[in-house]
Amino acid sequence: MTTRPQIVHSRATPDKPVVPSPYRVFTRAEWAELRADTPMTLTEAEVLRLRGLNERLSIEEVIEIYLPLSRLLSLYVHATQDLFKATRYFLGAKDGKVPYIIGVAGSVAVGKSTTARVLQALLTRWPNTPKVDVVTTDGFLYPNAVLQRENLMERKGFPESYDIPALLNFLSRIKSGERNVAAPLYSHFIYDVLPPDQQVIVDRPDILIVEGLNVLQTGRPPRDGKAVPFVSDFFDFSIYVDAETDDLETWYVDRFMTLRRTAFRDPGSYFHRYSTLSDEEAVETALSIWRRINLVNLEENILPTRQRADLILTKGDLHRIDEVWLRRL
Ligand SMILES: Nc1ncnc2c1ncn2[C@@H]1O[C@H](COP(=O)(O)OP(=O)(O)O)[C@@H](O)[C@H]1O
Numbered sequence: 001m002t003t004r005p006q007i008v009h010s011r012a013t014p015d016k017p018v019v020p021s022p023y024r025v026f027t028r029a030e031w032a033e034l035r036a037d038t039p040m041t042l043t044e045a046e047v048l049r050l051r052g053l054n055e056r057l058s059i060e061e062v063i064e065i066y067l068p069l070s071r072l073l074s075l076y077v078h079a080t081q082d083l084f085k086a087t088r089y090f091l092g093a094k095d096g097k098v099p100y101i102i103g104v105a106g107s108v109a110v111g112k113s114t115t116a117r118v119l120q121a122l123l124t125r126w127p128n129t130p131k132v133d134v135v136t137t138d139g140f141l142y143p144n145a146v147l148q149r150e151n152l153m154e155r156k157g158f159p160e161s162y163d164i165p166a167l168l169n170f171l172s173r174i175k176s177g178e179r180n181v182a183a184p185l186y187s188h189f190i191y192d193v194l195p196p197d198q199q200v201i202v203d204r205p206d207i208l209i210v211e212g213l214n215v216l217q218t219g220r221p222p223r224d225g226k227a228v229p230f231v232s233d234f235f236d237f238s239i240y241v242d243a244e245t246d247d248l249e250t251w252y253v254d255r256f257m258t259l260r261r262t263a264f265r266d267p268g269s270y271f272h273r274y275s276t277l278s279d280e281e282a283v284e285t286a287l288s289i290w291r292r293i294n295l296v297n298l299e300e301n302i303l304p305t306r307q308r309a310d311l312i313l314t315k316g317d318l319h320r321i322d323e324v325w326l327r328r329l
């Protein structure tokens with residue numbers, strides 16, 4: 001089972017004083033109280049739109065967890081923009097708009113992409129309707145041809161499977177205020193990155209959400225002593241979506257079984273070969289992929305980054321968030 005962030009649970013003993021937690025912990029009810037004012041209701045059209053993002057997402061979850069979170073983020077975005085304006089004023093600079101970047105980290109199947117899409121939908125509702133884009137880091141995986149050549153197909157999602165310099169270059173261009181920056185895309189259907197003519201263009205959004213397993217990773221310190229930035233150096237705020245390992249395994253297998261009934265039926269899909277398996281065989285296959293690849297990656301490379309996040313959402317059964325941990329500033 002995943003252990004929850006440890007630091008707050010430490011008990012004082014005579015020889016071991018309690019270490020103050022860098023996080024303030026909110027129960028679900030306490031967090032829900034923070035959805036203070038007007039834009040905290042959803043229109044019917046918005047509810048429908050959110051349902052379209054993920055039919056399993058409960059609207060209660062959106063109201064109690066994601067609306068307060070979008071309120072907090074909106075306040076942070078405004079504060080950062082004001083600070084940026086102050087710098088521009090100081091420098092006598094006229095132009096310049098720099099996107100506010102939010103990183104969303106966590107295991108495969110924890111719901112990063114759903115969280116990112118819900119936040120995107122909610123943040124655009126705030127006064128002045130900011131433009132919010134989402135980029136996923138799987139676009140920066142090396143193509144299968146490269147992973148095969150390097151014997152890394154069983155390491156997809158591990159740090160060495162990503163073109164990190166390309167991701168850093170992308171983020172650096174975004175943070176420099178550059179317009180029309182291309183980001184590569186990944187397709188779960190073909191299980192590979194798409195060709196360069198199918199890249200997505202990011203054109204100076206107000207907010208960019210960057211979602212992926214690896215976004216809080218730091219990598220090895222360079223041997224030559226030359227400083228290399230971390231992906232998270234470009235973030236203004238970061239979120240880690242957390243859950244027990246047993247739940248993650250269930251969600252991974254469930255998603256695999258749903259895809260088997262839908263996308264995998266298409267002969268063009270990479271996993272089409274699994275559409276003819278019996279249900280039991282398919283569950284075994286999904287469990288095997290989970291345990292060989294994603295679980296190992298979670299334990300070795302993803303969980304250790306949890307305590308770098310500004311906010312941790314801890315999920316229980318059925319994706320219900322039961323606690324919110326907010327880093328003290
Ligand atoms: N808040 C949620 N409520 C219900 N189901 C969810 C929620 N978030 C994700 N899921 C389900 O969990 C699975 C993994 O979610 P996804 O967003 O694809 O994860 P990730 O991007 O972390 O791999 C999917 O089947 C999705 O429908």
Ligand SMILES: CC(C)(COP(=O)(O)O)[C@@H](O)C(=O)NCCC(=O)O
Nearest residue numbers: 108136137138156157212213289293
């Ligand atoms: C594509 C992924 C590495 C996730 O990438 P991310 O967007 O989080 O960077 C992952 O979904 C994946 O495909 N893992 C390999 C094992 C598997 O097939 O589940």
